[in-house]
Amino acid sequence: MTTTTEHTFTYTDLPRLMGLMTGDEKHGPAATSTLDALWVLYDRVLRVTPARADDPGRDRFLLSKGHGPMAYYAVLAAKGFLPVDWLEGFGAYDSPLGHHPDRVLVPGAEIGSGSLGHGLPLAVGTALGLRAQGLTDPRVWVLVGDAELDEGSNHEAIAFAGPAGLERLHTLVIDNASASYARPGGIAARFEAAGWSALTVDGRDHEALYEAFTAPHPGRPHVVVARVEPKSA
Amino acid sequence: MDTMRDRFAPVMARLLDEDPRVAVVLAEIGKDSFQEVMRAHPDRVINVGIREQLLVGAGAGLALAGLRPVVHTFASFLVERPFEQIKLDFGHQDMGGVLVSAAASFDWPEGGFTHMAPGDVALLDTLDGWSVHVPGHPDEAETLLRHAVGPGTGASDKAYVRLSVQANAAPMPVDGERFLTVREGRRGVVVAVGPLLDQVLAATEGLDVTVLYATTVRPFDAAALRRATSAGVADVVIVEPYLAGTSTAAANDALVDVPHRVLGLGVGRRELRRYGRVEEHVRAHGLDAGSLRERIAGFLGA
Numbered sequence A: 001m002t003t004t005t006e007h008t009f010t011y012t013d014l015p016r017l018m019g020l021m022t023g024d025e026k027h028g029p030a031a032t033s034t035l036d037a038l039w040v041l042y043d044r045v046l047r048v049t050p051a052r053a054d055d056p057g058r059d060r061f062l063l064s065k066g067h068g069p070m071a072y073y074a075v076l077a078a079k080g081f082l083p084v085d086w087l088e089g090f091g092a093y094d095s096p097l098g099h100h101p102d103r104v105l106v107p108g109a110e111i112g113s114g115s116l117g118h119g120l121p122l123a124v125g126t127a128l129g130l131r132a133q134g135l136t137d138p139r140v141w142v143l144v145g146d147a148e149l150d151e152g153s154n155h156e157a158i159a160f161a162g163p164a165g166l167e168r169l170h171t172l173v174i175d176n177a178s179a180s181y182a183r184p185g186g187i188a189a190r191f192e193a194a195g196w197s198a199l200t201v202d203g204r205d206h207e208a209l210y211e212a213f214t215a216p217h218p219g220r221p222h223v224v225v226a227r228v229e230p231k232s233a
Numbered sequence B: 001m002d003t004m005r006d007r008f009a010p011v012m013a014r015l016l017d018e019d020p021r022v023a024v025v026l027a028e029i030g031k032d033s034f035q036e037v038m039r040a041h042p043d044r045v046i047n048v049g050i051r052e053q054l055l056v057g058a059g060a061g062l063a064l065a066g067l068r069p070v071v072h073t074f075a076s077f078l079v080e081r082p083f084e085q086i087k088l089d090f091g092h093q094d095m096g097g098v099l100v101s102a103a104a105s106f107d108w109p110e111g112g113f114t115h116m117a118p119g120d121v122a123l124l125d126t127l128d129g130w131s132v133h134v135p136g137h138p139d140e141a142e143t144l145l146r147h148a149v150g151p152g153t154g155a156s157d158k159a160y161v162r163l164s165v166q167a168n169a170a171p172m173p174v175d176g177e178r179f180l181t182v183r184e185g186r187r188g189v190v191v192a193v194g195p196l197l198d199q200v201l202a203a204t205e206g207l208d209v210t211v212l213y214a215t216t217v218r219p220f221d222a223a224a225l226r227r228a229t230s231a232g233v234a235d236v237v238i239v240e241p242y243l244a245g246t247s248t249a250a251a252n253d254a255l256v257d258v259p260h261r262v263l264g265l266g267v268g269r270r271e272l273r274r275y276g277r278v279e280e281h282v283r284a285h286g287l288d289a290g291s292l293r294e295r296i297a298g299f300l301g302a
Helices: A011-022 A035-045 A069-078 A084-089 A119-132 A152-161 A184-191 A205-213 B005-018 B031-040 B051-065 B076-080 B083-092 B120-124 B138-149 B194-203 B222-230 B249-256 B277-285 B287-300
Strands: A059-062 A140-145 A171-173 A197-202 A220-229 B022-026 B045-047 B068-074 B097-102 B130-133 B158-162 B181-185 B190-195 B210-213 B215-216 B235-243 B261-267
Touching: A011 A035, A011 A069, A011 A084, A035 A069, A035 A140, A035 A171, A035 A205, A035 A220, A059 A119, A069 A084, A119 A140, A119 A152, A119 A171, A119 B022, A119 B051, A119 B083, A119 B287, A152 A184, A152 A220, A152 B051, A171 A184, A171 B045, A184 A197, A184 B194, A197 A205, A205 A220, B005 B022, B005 B031, B005 B068, B005 B097, B005 B138, B022 B031, B031 B045, B031 B235, B051 B068, B051 B076, B051 B083, B051 B097, B068 B076, B068 B190, B076 B083, B076 B097, B076 B120, B097 B138, B120 B130, B120 B158, B120 B215, B120 B235, B138 B158, B181 B194, B194 B210, B194 B235, B194 B287, B215 B261, B222 B235, B222 B249, B235 B249, B235 B287, B249 B261
Parallel strands: A059 A140, A140 A171, A171 A220, A197 A220, B022 B045, B022 B068, B068 B097, B097 B158, B130 B158, B190 B210, B190 B235, B235 B261
Antiparallel strands: B130 B215, B181 B210
């Protein structure tokens, strides 16, 4: 639970907040594929608040899969990073909230995204940059989609981060089986082959997500594959 | 004479010592010269392997964490292959950094076209906010590297430094901003960029023309070109060590309010499919003193 100046929001408020952007409080699995994982991260895992948005020691969350950011904006609004009354302008010319987020416009957004495959390399650099400054406490999280992993840039980052022992780096893969070519279990296997710690969980189960997000992984980067309903279902 | 690239690691070693914000990112190329520096600064000299999308993306990530990244490899793999990373991870994210290339035009002719990127500056011209430095001597490379990296630079300042094995015999007092006036004349203005100054001076020997020397080409020193053309004819030849015509638009913009002519000389667009030596490629692109003299004199009627 979070208190903003106007209101306290819980998980049950998120459909209404998303409805301010979509015009409907009912959302299909595609629109909410990231919702549960985002909520658990922002509610229970990430050590970042609007007051700490510029704190060098904050945890970083990088939304790499920028498509369908309504769930992300809803969580940011619920947590007080951006005003709820911005949500209705979603996509408008003078709205800071586009169909792909822009870090320059959205308070709390660590990166702008939309073109797939940029977040993981940026997260690797962020983790390296924090380590270089002796900031060993903050964690870096990056959310990618399963089909986003088609992009080769991710594999450059995955293959580097494991052997480099980037322990503070965490990847959250939202797996809604949207990749046209994929093998069952392939996602975790690719990370594991590069030396990552990997857990695969039900992306709607908040306790399972929390356990996976907070599982220890000494000396290695960590990936959580959160499985949700297939996009085509 | 040592090369500009020989100066790169020593300059970076000093900058890493002086400024805790500075970090270097490599993708295998150039790592041997950084062995010692890497031992002194293991967390701020990073080799990501042969991974150029990661090279640029991680460089920008370092900037997100508050560092000033200096990202280095051959121009083909720094500017062309990961171009979208430059556009988005630095530009769209509003992050600063310094890209330092080597072997851009034809520094390694035996290596062929896969290791040539004469279009690098033209490509960066499609983006906003990149300073472009083209030193013409190893001493100038040192000056311009220091200028590009800091400590006077802001967190969102973006710069490209183009190191080459082509060089002039003597350094000039470059400042990272302005063109220098090397000769003054009345029949036109020749802008010599970086390592082509010596060829241009030889080519224009005895001609009644002004020669400007440009090492920082973006932002383009429009005021210097306007000054140089105000005394005589507004006929301008730009001689650039990268794609011919790259700065023609900048010269046109500088002279927008006066009738003028601009001839852009540089590396041709056509792929030569030749190996050989640097001098042979200089000649093939018409950038040797003899070819330049013919083309410059013909255009200016000088």
